[in-house]
Amino acid sequence: MTTPTGSPSPEALIILKALRDAVTKNLEKKRxxxxxxxxxxxxxxxxVGEDAPKPES
Structure with a gap:
């Protein structure tokens, strides 16, 4: 896997913002x-959370 260099394209920035917004919305809903x-x-x-299943020992 290669790591891209330079800044993301305008299209990539739009996609990244949409993904961040979706995650933020869903985390808030879960909260x-x-x-x-x-x-x-x-x-x-x-x-993470009060109702999270406890790990098996």
């Missing part, structure tokens, strides 16, 4: 409903 979220942290998925 209002009291649902947990899954994020990537330290190389592994992490469940």
């Amino acid at each position: 209002r409903l009291g649902h947990y979220i899954v994020i990537w942290q330290d190389g592994r998925p992490v469940l």
Whole structure:
């Protein structure tokens, strides 16, 4: 996989903004409903929220 250099194209910036807006909207919805979220942290998925399932020991 290669990492692009330089700045993103105008089309890529529009797509990136749409993705960020969609994620922000859905995270806010989950927060209002009291649902947990899954994020990537330290190389592994992490469940965040009061109702998140507890990890198995």
